[in-house]
Amino acid sequence: MITRIAARSLLAGAVLISLAACGGGGSSSAGGQAAPSGAASGGAGTAGGPIAVITVDPSNPYWKAEIDTAQAEFKKLGYEPTTSAHKNDPDTQNQLIETAINDKVKGVLLDPAGADESVAAVQKLVDAKIPVVLINAEISKTGLAKAQVVSNNAQGATLGAEEWAKAMNYKGTFVELFGKPSDNNAQVRSDGYHQVISQYPDLKQVGKEIANWDRQTGQDKMESLLSKNPDVQGVIAGNDEMALGAINALKDKGKLKNVKVLGFDGNPDAVNAVKNGQMVATVLQPIVEGTKKAAGQLDSVIRTGQTGVADEKQALDCTLITKDNADQVNNFVLSGG
């Protein structure tokens, strides 16, 4: 406890100094595994101390992978990470950030709740002189966060849509399952899909429903959509959970064989579905890779004042997962490549 308090006061000073004298060069070593920070000298900034990892929802496999990676990474770098989740609610996010500020954390790794809604929250951290790195999703303002490491949803969506359109043989009817409207990735992915699909006039959308990223909602909506369009030939879903719900509905009606389903995220159940041919493709977001990068950059900022990367916004490309490479995917990591 005493070391923690000592560490905190030291760190607060260190952060101030490091911000005042930016770019002191990476002097201290990050190798000391969980070294008591009190022992380290108060130079330009040292590794160690509390880090707040604020993400969306640990009950979802995708974000669980993000949280686990962040925790492991920060522990390896010698920090004490705490994790919390805002479930895409800007208000909760605000509270968590205020808590982190009061807790005098050394840095924040944030998966923001909405591009516009999160600007004010990030500004608060900037005012409190706590460095923040964004992961997974971006905010609409630059110059606040030290870095924004996001997966390129637009690029991923075009990849997926291209593969799916090919499987459809560039013609036929389809329905769309849309994610949570408050999450801007829902729109980004939908736009990406339609950018590709609109090039093929023989692909006709006959229905679109919001299924809130949720499997059961996806299934319910798909069942109703199937009653309306019994002969639908394709499904594009904004994420894997909704796609898996649609697959359940199709299976139930014995129609899965004739319908091409597209997912997004690359979560384990979806990868299995791709393997056994129930899903045409899914798009793997490099969340583990991205989280590692983001954690490394936050560590660099704390130690040296700089991320060591030229651009604030760093888009990581997504990977298409088809039957060909599905067995190389293990919990959001594509091995071999």
Place this chain on the structure above:
Amino acid sequence: MSTTTTTPAPPGAPAAEEKSGRSRFNMNTALVEGRALIALIIIIAIFAILSDNYLTAGNLTTITKQVAFNAIVALGMLLVILNGGIDLSVGSIVGFTAAVAGNLFRGVHVPGTDVTMFPSLWVIIVLSLAVGMLVGWINGLLIARLNLAPFIVTLGMLYVARGLTEVLLNGQNITNELFGQPGLNNTGFFTIFASKPLGLPLAAWVMIILAIIFSIVLNRTPFGRWLYATGSNERAAQLSGVPVTSVKTWIYVLSGLCAAIVGILQMANISSATADLGTFYELNAIAAVVIGGAALSGGRGTVRGTIIGAFVIGFLANGLVIVGVSPFWQKVITGAVIILAVAVDQIQQIAQRRRSAARAVAAAKAAASRREMAGSRS
């Protein structure tokens, strides 16, 4: 005494009077339920006109299945609401039961050993249902014995059970394990629980069976009478010897059981145990019960009404998708229908109260004039 002598009644009269009283009561309930039924018929008619795909056998089966999950939870909720309580924890119990069952499929590691136990299919089902009842029992104990407000207790349990669900699942959906392994004697989950006896999904059969049982329990057993009595006037019920505390505890156990049944069925339906399973089910269930003519203050409500209420919500949700109403407007319309249904109910209640008050005044006047006449005669 004088009245009996002045109007000598035949021996069968009291029974006849009671009968006519009951039939009047039935007519009133029929009116209340009729409202939900009328709403249902209007909804079906509108969508049937707007879309050819609405009233097809396939779509009706789909709706019935979707309705069944809500209806089963709503049946448990009905018992609680009849008592004047509320159970906000049912959605979380749905998720929690599925998570427990999923983990049992995955095998239970015996602490301190290298042994992992794999219970057989029916042991898994029974244990999971028991867990749901246990959660309900805790609700019931806190509410009945400690006299805590049902809203608060079950709201707390909503968080506790959802949190435990997330703990059990630890960010992973349980999917493949549900198929079981032949060597472990836990296969066949989907062949049983996702089956369609006589073309109707199992969930629908369970709904029908439970509706029959619940309606017998409510109308033909002491427990049912006690429940209506405690809901109308708890103090009076207690004074007349109704075991109020145990009735109160049991309804939460039964509500937990209903939610647990849905947890198992829904897990089979979406073929996975997910952390979000059952979210907002409590609100849909309450809506079904209320549309079905139950009073949130307790003492009034029927099984038939509740089932119809669940169908109103189900037919509406499905119809809005089939007709192609914008998803944003779907919510607005659903909410408006719930409010409208309850508003009509209230208006009807007020009118009924006025009518019966008028009747009572008329009866009192008649009695007074009879007394006067009798007085003048003597």
